[in-house]
Amino acid sequence: MQPKPFILSVKALIHDGHGRYLAIRRSAASKNNAGQWDFPGGKLDAGEAFDAALIREVAEETGLTVQLEQVLGAGESELPDRKVAYLFMLARARGGEVRLSEEHDAFAWMTADELAAADVCPQFRAMARRLAPGPP
């Protein structure tokens, strides 16, 4: 049997320097995980480097320009036709106001404790629960 292909998705945990992280809520019309808390990011376009892809996705989904600071962890999810590998990066916003795209309908700056208790998309829960309280 041919194995399912793996695709890579890069996600940003954007912190505010005071122990809060930006979570964005998936719109009710989302095909997957509607209404659950998500982190900005997504798949690489063809030929795109992972850092450029993440910076682009964050800008599209939040309006923020970020600087990538650190690797936080990895995760995985399985879809009917493929598997997704997630790479989580700690990032810092260089200023700007959050402006969401149509994919998300709310945002919140949450502490590690709040994220651990929030209805986060299942494939990101382990990462959200590994965040230590306080500034990263």
Next chain:
Amino acid sequence: MQPKPFILSVKALIHDGHGRYLAIRRSAASKNNAGQWDFPGGKLDAGEAFDAALIREVAEETGLTVQLEQVLGAGESELPDRKVAYLFMLARARGGEVRLSEEHDAFAWMTADELAAADVCPQFRAMARRLAPGPP
């Protein structure tokens, strides 16, 4: 100050189905980490998907054809001019004999306990020590 760019490197922990993983030793002539135990893998070529890059690097460095099974974790290292993000994947060889390139001069199938005690490149030690004993 302009932040250092991040590049992505994908590494394979190739298991034999019986709790052993393939480690390869960096040649004495290596610029970095000479003589230390390494895992096959490397950077993505321009435009290359992460899974294709890993399968290619494993073939170049070990002669093995592998199937990617699972995301194992992530890590990071810092060089003078850039940072490297590592994504570690569990992989299974579809057969074949190990044939090393000039970059490595020895290989060994190690248990999790052996890997935890081996002189593994510093940037892979945390990952090597997180492997549970026994078949993955």
